[in-house]
Amino acid sequence: MTAARRSASGAAAGRISSGRNRVRIIAGQWRSRVIHFPAASELRPTPDRVRETLFNWLGQRLDGLECLDLFAGSGALGFEALSRGAKRVVMLERDRRVAAALRESASALAASGAEVVEGDAIAWLARPGERFDVAFVDPPYASGLAAQALERLPARLRPGARVYVESADTLDAGAGWRVLREDRAGAVRYALLEPAHP
Helix, strand or coil: CCCCCCCCCCCCCCCCCCCCCCCCCCCCCCCCCCCECCCCCCCCCHHHHHHHHHHHHHCCCCCCCCCECCCCCCHHHHHHHHCCCCCEEEECCCCHHHHHHHHHHHHHHHHCCCHHHHHHHHHHHCCCCCCCCEEEEEECCCCCHHHHHHHHHHEEEEEEEEEEEEECCCCCCCCCCCEEEEEEEEEEEEEEEEEECC
């Protein structure tokens, strides 16, 4: 979901259901509210259908949970999580303009639980720090960043944590992960994971 993401053929059309450079929050306290993001041809939010499936997998409500959105982009996943009751979402975004738009969206929604961190997600994960209940891993396709993030992520997860991963190719999470659910929408593949050895 970062500004550097390349489009997946055939899947890009219709991914932003509310129009170009904006996306609608599906459910929760900000249901139907629209968040905006900078014009960037390669930035595209997770589509409505996939987000609905993901949050069905997570149980619809995330009351009191702390989430990590490693490649935040539009903020579609992070703000959806907050709308559905998450206590806090840390959003990592390395593009300065996109990070500024995330802060503007957080302000417009009065989203006190949103914390936008401008910087590289992989470098941030390499440092010791707090742990999270849910993590969203949705980097630029074909970047190799998903595998790098999954390698470093277990140290930042609480027991029972769940991890969402999106990819354009067949997902190989590696031996350290157990796939709980998986599906596809056009060229996009996505899955919910948990550490194989908590």
